[in-house]
Amino acid sequence: MSERLLRRDLIRFGALLALSSLAPESRADGLRVIQLQPLGPALGAAELDFVRRSVLAFYRVDLRTSEPRALPPSAFYAKRQRYRAEKLLRHLADARPKEAFRALGLTTADISTTKEPYEDWGILGLADLDGPACVVSSFRTKRRAKNRAHARIRLGKTVVHELGHTFGLPHCPTRGCLMEDAGGSVMTTDTEYDLCSLCRERLRRAGQELADSGSIPWPKPDRAP
Secondary structure, eight states: OOSOOBOSOOEEOSHHHHHGGGOOOOOTTSOEEEEEEEESSOOOHHHHHHHHHHHHHHBOEEEEEOOOBOOOGGGEETTTTEEEHHHHHHHHHHHOOTTOSEEEEEESSOEEEEETTEEEEEESEEEETTSSEEEEESGGGGTTOSSHHHHHHHHHHHHHHHHHHHTTOOOBOSTTBTTBOOTTOGGGGGGOOBOOHHHHHHHHHTTOOBOOSSOOSSOOOTTOO
């Protein structure tokens, strides 16, 4: 297995993108429903709680957690003993409740996708740009992490990033922005802190409400701007 890690530098365009126009309307109070769907072996309670805190620190949404579902056998890639992320996205889109604007899949299993010239490349997360679903794995957050809390912070940052893609945010050139391109390494998360002003404005224009500032659940990195 390669020591290089890819965190989120693939944004899929395809059939699922077209489904975004069919997404249900927001609740009466204006909040979009985000369905958090655990897949496969459960994340710890601390990890799930931190993911919720991370999402709600940036996005004003109605975050609902579903009962865990088994990982779909059709997504399993036996040759590498891991799950294909694009197939998990289709599974999440198909299983998404009618009232949910987006589906957020969380798993402890290793996930991968195709990244030229590699047929099967391990990743932390994958999303449909402005599409109905994203999936994030905690498997690679532990690579060279200082401790469980450090890995948990990486997971939270990745979730905020992937949800940002489903809200229409592309990768951002601003250093330290949570939408920064990972450049193939999980350690990019360690220098990220907040959504930059440009990404926040793009979210507002896209109709996504933002949470009140001041509740970021991780310390500011030493090298962050």
